[in-house]
Amino acid sequence: MSEPKSKNIVWSESKVEAGQREQLQGNKPATLWFTGLSGSGKSTLAVATELALIERGINAFILDGDNVRHGLNSNLGFSPEDRTENIRRIGEVCKLFCDSGMIVFSAFISPYRADRDLVREKHPQGQFIEVLIDAPLEVCESRDVKGLYEKARAGEIPEFTGISAPYEAPNNPEITVNTAQHGLDECVKQVIDFLELKGIIPSA
Amino acid sequence: MSEPKSKNIVWSESKVEAGQREQLQGNKPATLWFTGLSGSGKSTLAVATELALIERGINAFILDGDNVRHGLNSNLGFSPEDRTENIRRIGEVCKLFCDSGMIVFSAFISPYRADRDLVREKHPQGQFIEVLIDAPLEVCESRDVKGLYEKARAGEIPEFTGISAPYEAPNNPEITVNTAQHGLDECVKQVIDFLELKGIIPSA
Numbered sequence: 001m002s003e004p005k006s007k008n009i010v011w012s013e014s015k016v017e018a019g020q021r022e023q024l025q026g027n028k029p030a031t032l033w034f035t036g037l038s039g040s041g042k043s044t045l046a047v048a049t050e051l052a053l054i055e056r057g058i059n060a061f062i063l064d065g066d067n068v069r070h071g072l073n074s075n076l077g078f079s080p081e082d083r084t085e086n087i088r089r090i091g092e093v094c095k096l097f098c099d100s101g102m103i104v105f106s107a108f109i110s111p112y113r114a115d116r117d118l119v120r121e122k123h124p125q126g127q128f129i130e131v132l133i134d135a136p137l138e139v140c141e142s143r144d145v146k147g148l149y150e151k152a153r154a155g156e157i158p159e160f161t162g163i164s165a166p167y168e169a170p171n172n173p174e175i176t177v178n179t180a181q182h183g184l185d186e187c188v189k190q191v192i193d194f195l196e197l198k199g200i201i202p203s204a
Numbered sequence: 205m206s207e208p209k210s211k212n213i214v215w216s217e218s219k220v221e222a223g224q225r226e227q228l229q230g231n232k233p234a235t236l237w238f239t240g241l242s243g244s245g246k247s248t249l250a251v252a253t254e255l256a257l258i259e260r261g262i263n264a265f266i267l268d269g270d271n272v273r274h275g276l277n278s279n280l281g282f283s284p285e286d287r288t289e290n291i292r293r294i295g296e297v298c299k300l301f302c303d304s305g306m307i308v309f310s311a312f313i314s315p316y317r318a319d320r321d322l323v324r325e326k327h328p329q330g331q332f333i334e335v336l337i338d339a340p341l342e343v344c345e346s347r348d349v350k351g352l353y354e355k356a357r358a359g360e361i362p363e364f365t366g367i368s369a370p371y372e373a374p375n376n377p378e379i380t381v382n383t384a385q386h387g388l389d390e391c392v393k394q395v396i397d398f399l400e401l402k403g404i405i406p407s408a
Contacts, residue, residue: 014254014255015252015255024263025263047219050219051219051220054225057228059225061305071326072297089293096297100263100308102304122275
């Protein structure tokens, strides 16, 4: 981490007591950090899990390429430096959502271990939950819902994760969901079960 | 706005229906964008109003120098370009919080009208509420809770808003709160009354 450029910043105190937000929200805060190859099912699983939570009365929110790459990070590209800054900013936003009491999903490839570990370090203990969305490259490529693998194989997309750029899987993810072996409902259940087990959401 | 650098981004659909978040949160989403001189009372009023909302059962969250300048925007300084990027990023984060159903406060000087107007344009109609925290420069300077005016007058802080850099007040803020004339409780009431009037929060 470089020295912050921001000087002359003084911290003020929130008057909200610990526990007040948790009581209002009905959950403990958490970042569910989905990582995996393009086509592994990150967004699909995030959308389905978000809905499952909301139907249980727990608000949750997804950060993904749709709302971040078109907004906050629209001035970043896909160079290694920009990818790192992309993940750094998303991690900081996740932390803000946690501070607000929410459960937030991050659904980005986030291929570099070091970038994800920095986000983990920024979070209070237990609030960062790394979820490996696991599917073999062949399966992801055969899905190719966005036609990106075809473009990458044709050389039209440089530095495409899994083809021409590395993917560094987490060493010790809190959850591993295998979307090639299990259907969507089962995958959602695995995430929800973990959240119940950890007391982040109440048992149904 | 420059052309986004992000390419090959496909939009996916959230399965959450309009109204579901509002029902869960008990409020309509809103960005309360506090703008005003250093020492005008932005953070103090935001902290008190956040607490008032939470005590009414409505979750809310503050973005301010404390949690943004030390985190998301720690790689930005105070040059005109960095100030603009600072406000752009904060505006995008506010919009994300609105999309999640929350009421979010932004408590930054945000001296440039054009920067604030860009944030307004990013928000759906009615969700961006500009709150001018109004107090004469002499009053702000006499408070000088952070000792910044003294440093600015001594030339130790360049480009300090109100002293050596301009402050462009909003032309048509949704709310103007005069913190030199009114006590904190009255100022909180003015903001809460507006939120009730607009149906953003239920009447007490």
